[in-house]
Amino acid sequence: MIELRDIHCVHLGTRDLDAAEEFCTEIVGLQSIKRTDTHLYLRAGKRHHSVCYFKGEPGDHRIAFELMDWKGLEKAMVYLKGSGIECGYGTDAESELRFTHAFGWFKDPTGNHIELWVRPTEANRPYHPSLRPTGITGFGHIGLNTTDPLRDQNFWLEHFNARISDWIGPAPLLRVKQTHHQFALFPTSGPGIQHINHQVDTIDDLLKFVYHLQERNIKIVFGPGRHATSGGYFLYFEGLDGMVYEFSTSDRMIIEDDATHRPRQFALEDESFCLFGSKPDIAEFAS
Structure with missing residues (x-):
């Protein structure tokens, strides 16, 4: 069995990063903390980000959980493979884009893309709403x-x-x-x-x-x-x-x-x- 600490964040594909930034900051009240040509990272608490939009197809969703044991990624991946579950490791470049030390991924029976993260980056500055108080x-x-x-x-x-x-x-x-x-x-x-x-x-x-x-x-x-x-x-x-x-x-x-x-x-x-x-x-x- 694999022990999870918590759900960590979500990554969502979109064709329009401008619209994503406008909606999430002006409507939802998240804080835009980093934007590149391909990714938009949005903060809501003590984590580096809770929502990330990336250039891609809407409906391309990734869900990240943090592993309980920060040394346990290899063991988790061996377990998933031995259980016949479709899975694989993320690359160093993919980990850098996610702001996590390392990760693996698997597909649940419905086909959802789930990721297992170890040592995800924490926020080094407090969350501040981009435009208005939100609670x-x-x-x-x-x-x-x-x-x-x-x-x-x-x-x-x-x-x-x-x-x-x-x-x-x-x-x-x-x-x-x-x-x-x-x-x-x-x-x-x-x-x-x-x-x-x-x-x-x-x-x-x-x-x-x-x-x-x-x-x-x-x-x-x-x-x-x-x-x-x-x-x-x-x-x-x-x-x-x-x-x-x-x-x-x-x-x-x-x-x-x-x-x-x-x-x-x-x-x-x-x-x-x-x-x-x-x-x-x-x-x-x-x-």
Whole structure:
């Protein structure tokens, strides 16, 4: 089994780095910390970056997890290869572009591109929103596409230290540390990231953001509301290249004891996604 410390960041292909920078700084409130001809790095907390856009095809998504053991990359890659999982090492040049010491990659059964990083670069300066106060405290979690939730759930449980916090219908909400979830598997037709979450400090930050989005004519696709699973307040909105972004306070629910925690099964109904009655305009959340 491979032990993961945390989900670290996401890398997304786009044909328009200018639009990516404008949206992520002016709308989301991330800090643009480095841009080249091919890459844009955006900060939201203590890591070098939480989101990176690179010149490529929209839908080309990479998800990075940090390994628990910074000396464990070779062992992890041997394990993946021995388990018959498609995998490989990143090159030194690719590691430099990712701001990590080294990494390997693998494909999950749906075909998602997942990377295992060791010694990723930390921020040497605090996160400062590029244009306005946001209340962002850091990168939170992702929704990850799956073409077979049970198969992919079992893949993560068998090969990694992932645990289930709750289910909504067939979709498991999974964690590799003690906060509620770092990724959730949502059924759809192919690989990719379903949504990107950043955490904010208070519900006030969410409500202020509603008016910010309305002023900029950005479509809100769900919320504001409160999740039945984690108890967190949330807001989902439409992003670049069809990506859904989320702000929430959901990752504060602590799983205190893995041995005694019992995952709960919620029905695939609108009320399971929002206690307040907000209806999601998100295909993967449809009941």
